[in-house]
Amino acid sequence: MRAxxxxxxxxxxxxxxxxxxxxxxxxxxxxxPPGTERVGLDAAFGRILAHDAVTxxxxxxxxxxxxxxxxLRSADGDAPRRIVGTIRMGHAPPGPLxxxxxxxxxxxGVLPPGAVAVLPVEDATERGDELVPTAMPAAGDCFTxxxxxxxxxxxxxxxxxxxxxxxxxxxxxxxxxxxxxxxxPRVAIVSTGDELVPPGELPGTGQVRDSNRWxxxxxLIALGCEVVHxxxxxxxxxxxxxxxxxxxxLAGAVVLTAGSxxxxxxxVPAAIDALGPPGxxxxxxxxxxxxxxxxxxxxxxxxxxxxxNPTSALTILDAIASEIFxxxxxxxxxxxxxxxxxxxxxxAGRAGWTWYIPVxxxxxxGARPLTLRSSHTSLLARADGYVVVGPERTRIEPGEPVxxxxxxxxxx
Numbered sequence: 001m002r003a004x005x006x007x008x009x010x011x012x013x014x015x016x017x018x019x020x021x022x023x024x025x026x027x028x029x030x031x032x033p034p035g036t037e038r039v040g041l042d043a044a045f046g047r048i049l050a051h052d053a054v055t056x057x058x059x060x061x062x063x064x065x066x067x068x069x070x071x072l073r074s075a076d077g078d079a080p081r082r083i084v085g086t087i088r089m090g091h092a093p094p095g096p097l098x099x100x101x102x103x104x105x106x107x108x109g110v111l112p113p114g115a116v117a118v119l120p121v122e123d124a125t126e127r128g129d130e131l132v133p134t135a136m137p138a139a140g141d142c143f144t145x146x147x148x149x150x151x152x153x154x155x156x157x158x159x160x161x162x163x164x165x166x167x168x169x170x171x172x173x174x175x176x177x178x179x180x181x182x183x184x185p186r187v188a189i190v191s192t193g194d195e196l197v198p199p200g201e202l203p204g205t206g207q208v209r210d211s212n213r214w215x216x217x218x219x220l221i222a223l224g225c226e227v228v229h230x231x232x233x234x235x236x237x238x239x240x241x242x243x244x245x246x247x248x249x250l251a252g253a254v255v256l257t258a259g260s261x262x263x264x265x266x267x268v269p270a271a272i273d274a275l276g277p278p279g280x281x282x283x284x285x286x287x288x289x290x291x292x293x294x295x296x297x298x299x300x301x302x303x304x305x306x307x308x309n310p311t312s313a314l315t316i317l318d319a320i321a322s323e324i325f326x327x328x329x330x331x332x333x334x335x336x337x338x339x340x341x342x343x344x345x346x347x348a349g350r351a352g353w354t355w356y357i358p359v360x361x362x363x364x365x366g367a368r369p370l371t372l373r374s375s376h377t378s379l380l381a382r383a384d385g386y387v388v389v390g391p392e393r394t395r396i397e398p399g400e401p402v403x404x405x406x407x408x409x410x411x412x
Contacts, residue, residue, distance in 0.1 A: 015286040017391055018320045018354055021295060026327065028281045029297040033182040033330035034252050040179070041172060044163050047181035048224060048330045053157035053174060058147035063111040067142040070102040070124055070131055071115035074139045081131045087112065102131045111143055118142035160332030162224070182330035187220050188228040188247030189213045192258045192268065193308060194235050211377055212257040212313050216306065219317045220255070222408050224329040241271040248275075248301050253328060255317075258308025268305040272296040275303075286391070288355045289374040290316035295324070302328065309374035315356050315386070318407055337406040339385065341367040347396040349389035358383035359404055367402050380407060 016024065036050040065071065071093075072081055081102035085094040093112030097103060102119075103112055111118070116139040123135035150156060156170050163171070163179070171179060196210040197203050210232060217227045228251050233243040240256070247254035256268050273279040275298045282295040289312035294305030304321055306313040326334055341359075344366030349355040359367040361384045370383055385404040389396060396402060 012286070015284045015291070016282060017286050021282045021285055022320065022323050025281045025295045025324065028278050029302060030300045031302060031324060031327040032300070033328060034185050035183050036180050037183050038178045038180050041168060041177055044171065044179045044181060045165075045168060046224065047163050047179070047184075049157055049159055049161045049163055049167070050180040050182050050330065052155045052159050053171060053176065055150040055152055055154045055156060055174060057152055059150040059173060060144055060146060060148065063115075063146050064144050065105045065107055065109045065111060065118045065142060066144055067118050067120045068107050069105060069118045069120040069142065071097060071105045071109075071111050071118055072102040072131075072133075072137060073097060073099065073114060074117045074137050074141070076100055078133045078136050080127075081133075083126070083129045083131050116140065158332070160330055162331055162334065184224055184226045185253060185325070185328040186228055186251035187225045187253045187255055187325070187328075188230050188251040189216055189220075190230045190233050190240075190243045190247060190254060190256045192233045192235065192240055192243075192256055196232050212306075212308070212310055215310065215314045216255055216257060216317060219314060219322070219408070220325060223322055223325045224331065225325055235267065237267040237271055240267045241274055244271055244275060244298070244303055248298055248303075253302040253304070253325070255304045255306060257306045257313050266292070269294050269296070272298070272303050272305070285316075285320070286353050287316070287320070288350070288353060289372060290320075290356075293320070295321070307374070310377040311358075311372070311379050312374045314380055314407070319356050319386070319388075319405070337408070339404040339406065341365050341402050341404050343387075343396050343398050343400050343402050344368045345398055347387055347389050347402070349391075349394040351394050352391050353394075354391050355389045356386045357389055358386050359402075360384050361404065367404055383407070 076099060081100055084101045084103060086104040087093050087109040089106055089109055093110055097112045097114035105118060117137040118141060119133055119137045120142060125132040125134055157167055191210050191213045195207050197207050199209045203209055220227050230243055230247055233239045244254050269280050269283055278297050280294055280296040285291055285293050290307050292307050293316050296303045302324055306316055341361060344362060345368050347357055347369050357372060358370045358379055361367055367387060373379060385406045387402045387404055
């Protein structure tokens, strides 16, 4: 879908739904990570794995006890056993286990050859060197078999996975101390508008502090990007075009806020088109908030125009454009952080549209919609997340289940 020229209006029937827009964009623009690098385990948290993590051996490497107790043979039933030794953590068993014998074993200790069960200490009575079971042990009781966790050749972590605490544990277990990860993409941020002043300045009449760039920066950093802040661009086609050029020279992608609609001061679409193909791929989405969104590119470098209203800009980045930046970071199959709740009040949308309605959660777990005001800066800071309404179903009644999506681009 090409850009509408200044003076035109959005034609509702031509606007794309979020999934359609992303498919059109990612089909037209080859969005890829900017290469890979090797980092140590101490620097791998939050990075995106560039290669599959494959096991080279069985884990655990031995049969290991899950209880403090006694290693024994189940074939001896509940008959008394002679305690012939103690298995120490971090050491091999002192020898094999023979009929009518038992060995003391700690949680995590390696079972000796011949043992097929562990009898918990609370199910045993000791009489000097004699063990009397008070419960009948069965083969397989209270130990983890060799290879029960991972087998040789298992793909435990796929490329594109974000490395969090659990992934670090797996990588360390596999002995991978040098991790191949995707390089963090650099994204340049440009705020546009004659009315903007820096956060440290007192706004005059008709002026506002430039808050959007900081919200967008936080969202991009959470997705795994590095951020480059460029100076504000005034509402001038040449100034916006120059800002995009400067951003593309410094970073792999550019994000602009404001100037993306179809008014006389909205120069972002034309500026993108002027810099070469593919130019604007999508202009306008069938969503609320955030209809005046632009997905474009110069060559393979994404240039994204977000609306100027604070709620719209951050919602579009979080709910839709984040998928473009995940492709740029190399992340695949990200799981959004969500909360299951019940609607405490009605949620109403519009037929054929996708609405992202901010909500607060009450003490009983009910989700209450907040009045959607795209121009409000504090709205999303007061919200616990958002509920997606539509495009097929346009109303959710009180008491019906809803899924609350948490803001921030993070994984659940």
